[in-house]
Amino acid sequence: MNLKIIKIAFNNLFKHRGRTIFNLFTFAANAMALIVLLGMLKGMYNEAFERTIALDTGHFKIYHKDYFKEKEKMPLDKNIKSPYEVIKSIENIPYFVSAAPRIKKNGILSNTANKTNVIMIGIDMHRELKTTDLFENLKKENYLKDSGEILIGRRLAELLKSNIGDLMLLYSQTQYKASNLADVKLKGVYTIGFAIMEKMIVYVPFDFAQSFFDMQDSATEIIIRIKDKKFVPYVKKTIENILKEKYPDLILRDWTQEAEGLISGAQADFISYGVLFAILLFMAVSIIMNTLTITVFERTAEIGTLRAIGLTKGQIRWMFLWEGILLSLGGAIAGGILVLPVVAYLNLHGMTMPQEIMDKLPYPFIELKSKNEISDWFLTYIICIITGIIGSILPANRAAGTKVVDALKKGVK
Amino acid sequence: MKKKFFILIIFIFYISLLNAKENKLKIMPTPADADKPMKKYSKEFAKSLLKGVDDTMYPKIFKAKMSMETIRKGRAPVKFIYEIYSKGGNKALMEIVYPARDKGKKILLLDNNLWMYMPEVSRPIRLSRNQSFMGSTFSNEDVSDSTWEDDYDPVITDEKGELILLTLKAKRKDVAYKQIDIWVNKESKVPIEGIYYGLSSKPIKKIYFSNVKKIAGFLRPLDMQMVDLLEEDAWTDVKLLELNELQTIPDHKFDATQLGR
Numbered sequence A: 001m002n003l004k005i006i007k008i009a010f011n012n013l014f015k016h017r018g019r020t021i022f023n024l025f026t027f028a029a030n031a032m033a034l035i036v037l038l039g040m041l042k043g044m045y046n047e048a049f050e051r052t053i054a055l056d057t058g059h060f061k062i063y064h065k066d067y068f069k070e071k072e073k074m075p076l077d078k079n080i081k082s083p084y085e086v087i088k089s090i091e092n093i094p095y096f097v098s099a100a101p102r103i104k105k106n107g108i109l110s111n112t113a114n115k116t117n118v119i120m121i122g123i124d125m126h127r128e129l130k131t132t133d134l135f136e137n138l139k140k141e142n143y144l145k146d147s148g149e150i151l152i153g154r155r156l157a158e159l160l161k162s163n164i165g166d167l168m169l170l171y172s173q174t175q176y177k178a179s180n181l182a183d184v185k186l187k188g189v190y191t192i193g194f195a196i197m198e199k200m201i202v203y204v205p206f207d208f209a210q211s212f213f214d215m216q217d218s219a220t221e222i223i224i225r226i227k228d229k230k231f232v233p234y235v236k237k238t239i240e241n242i243l244k245e246k247y248p249d250l251i252l253r254d255w256t257q258e259a260e261g262l263i264s265g266a267q268a269d270f271i272s273y274g275v276l277f278a279i280l281l282f283m284a285v286s287i288i289m290n291t292l293t294i295t296v297f298e299r300t301a302e303i304g305t306l307r308a309i310g311l312t313k314g315q316i317r318w319m320f321l322w323e324g325i326l327l328s329l330g331g332a333i334a335g336g337i338l339v340l341p342v343v344a345y346l347n348l349h350g351m352t353m354p355q356e357i358m359d360k361l362p363y364p365f366i367e368l369k370s371k372n373e374i375s376d377w378f379l380t381y382i383i384c385i386i387t388g389i390i391g392s393i394l395p396a397n398r399a400a401g402t403k404v405v406d407a408l409k410k411g412v413k
Numbered sequence B: 001m002k003k004k005f006f007i008l009i010i011f012i013f014y015i016s017l018l019n020a021k022e023n024k025l026k027i028m029p030t031p032a033d034a035d036k037p038m039k040k041y042s043k044e045f046a047k048s049l050l051k052g053v054d055d056t057m058y059p060k061i062f063k064a065k066m067s068m069e070t071i072r073k074g075r076a077p078v079k080f081i082y083e084i085y086s087k088g089g090n091k092a093l094m095e096i097v098y099p100a101r102d103k104g105k106k107i108l109l110l111d112n113n114l115w116m117y118m119p120e121v122s123r124p125i126r127l128s129r130n131q132s133f134m135g136s137t138f139s140n141e142d143v144s145d146s147t148w149e150d151d152y153d154p155v156i157t158d159e160k161g162e163l164i165l166l167t168l169k170a171k172r173k174d175v176a177y178k179q180i181d182i183w184v185n186k187e188s189k190v191p192i193e194g195i196y197y198g199l200s201s202k203p204i205k206k207i208y209f210s211n212v213k214k215i216a217g218f219l220r221p222l223d224m225q226m227v228d229l230l231e232e233d234a235w236t237d238v239k240l241l242e243l244n245e246l247q248t249i250p251d252h253k254f255d256a257t258q259l260g261r
Helices: A003-012 A017-057 A067-073 A083-090 A125-131 A154-160 A195-200 A208-212 A227-245 A260-298 A300-308 A311-339 A340-348 A353-361 A374-400 A404-409 B002-022 B043-057 B140-144
Strands: A060-064 A096-110 A117-121 A151-155 A167-173 A179-190 A201-205 A221-226 A250-254 B060-074 B078-087 B089-099 B107-109 B111-116 B125-127 B150-160 B162-168 B179-185 B191-197 B203-215 B218-228 B234-245
Touching: A003 A311, A017 A227, A017 A260, A017 A311, A017 A374, A067 A117, A067 B150, A083 A096, A083 A221, A083 A227, A083 A353, A096 A125, A096 A208, A117 A125, A117 A167, A117 A195, A117 A208, A151 A154, A151 A340, A154 A167, A154 A179, A154 B150, A179 B203, A195 A201, A195 A353, A201 A208, A221 A227, A227 A250, A250 A374, A260 A300, A260 A311, A300 A404, A311 A340, A311 A374, A353 B089, B002 B203, B043 B150, B043 B162, B043 B179, B043 B191, B043 B218, B107 B162, B111 B140, B150 B179, B203 B234
Parallel strands: A117 A201, A151 A179
Antiparallel strands: A060 A221, A060 A250, A096 A117, A096 A167, A096 A221, A151 A201, A167 A179, B060 B078, B060 B234, B078 B089, B089 B107, B107 B111, B111 B125, B150 B162, B162 B179, B179 B191, B191 B203, B203 B218, B218 B234
16 A cells, blocks of 8 residues: 555645635534434334343243134133243243243223223233332332232223223123123222323233133233343243243244334334435535536646656546545544534433323334444444445546646646 | 212312222223123023024125214214125125215125125135224124124123123134124014123123014014223124025125136
């Protein structure tokens, strides 16, 4: 690498300061946008993934192998026999935190004046508290204790105008498809900040659900929480081996399989934001190509002189390419520094989104907090440098192709 | 003195109103004790009465026109008119002829499975049995169970003049209701009213039969009202507008793959 060429390229940037500042600004703006966007997207989905695990899917769920053929119908007859024994067989594996049996079935909740469709989930309150974050905002006195008590979400309570202590009716069908109806007492109202769950899900004690659905010692699923989602691949293999050996009728699904919709939504979002950013980069490429091409025309005579004193075509090409690289790198570094206060604020405090928007989101969400890593800056710099190189190739080739005699005719200023 | 008495009466009335509100869920009807049948009526008589009730409802093979109007508090009434073909209790095809926007939609009952065909969707959709039937107070289960005789053991548990309380106890665990108490006219075998109970013995629905007329060889209740006990002021009125007993209906009429034709 010829350092002299880099030095000439660097000095050239100061010849047209206005144009250089404009180019630097373009790359700085792109770098800022990319760093903020990456942080926000990662933060948004990290939050959605963690909340989904904490509220809905756990890190794993165990089902009867035939459950999935009719999962939408929530079949009670495709169940897990002796769920506590199954839990006992996996609770000593590394990274295990807790597991809880559940019974899930759709039904109708009525306050005798109005009724609404709900999903009933029978839970073991003691185990559920260790396994999920569903009831982190619920007071201890509102925990499910006795049979015939229910917990409903804040949205459902508002919809039915129900208060703690109200008597209600719960209707569904047993595992044998017989209708069943029970008087229930509203023990508490949970708040998780996820409107869809708060409107739809009614929690009842696990033993009450077993008797209501005529399920004896069975559950429809077991939810499992481990220390961190990074251990999922290892723990999955371990549990699958145990199930294969002891419970061949049961299958294990990890949170990514359970939250397929969320994962594919995230991928689709990353693609659409990627397209948006590609447009921004294309604009940056066009701008740098345009300014460098103008520079080539303005400096034709200078290029001729440099060629006349011995610079090769390759050296001229590299000189312009270096101008592009220095511009893009300089702009990206400036952008990376300028964006720091914004990134710090978004990573530490986040943004509060209007309730109406939060309600429409198909995944649990509390706040929009960015999650930036050092690698975001490196990625941004690499993307900007590549953009700078792409934008410089054409003008550099044009400059290298300049004929010495024609160039000198224009005279050196 | 009079004034004090008047205030006391008002106070008692107010307290009773409050109690009524508190006990709203406790004043539901309770099921008859199926283990204590009336000794004067034999089991065979109860069975023949139940068969008679099934027979008065619909013929074995028929074509009918029926209106179904659902009333729900705070909502506009929803009315459908169906043209129905039924064969043997386990096959029925219902086509909506009113309102115009739903015309052409078909519901097929085939051996306890329900399918819905919509002209704009090429393939029929399978309906869940515990869902409401077309937004009415009937569930798909209620519509698909055409005869009680196959699913329930009858006993007679009470009597009031011409009326007999037929208590139907589910034969198996997979029957929709644990118990149905139904008042039946002893002579005509026409049902008058009934209550459906869930596994917990709580009443879920009430049904009333009226407008009894001789049609297709039997005295039949032409009007039916299903009251939903889970929702205040919610019921569905069913009126039999036409009923013709048929000798046969070709099986292809009940073929799920032929619904679009």
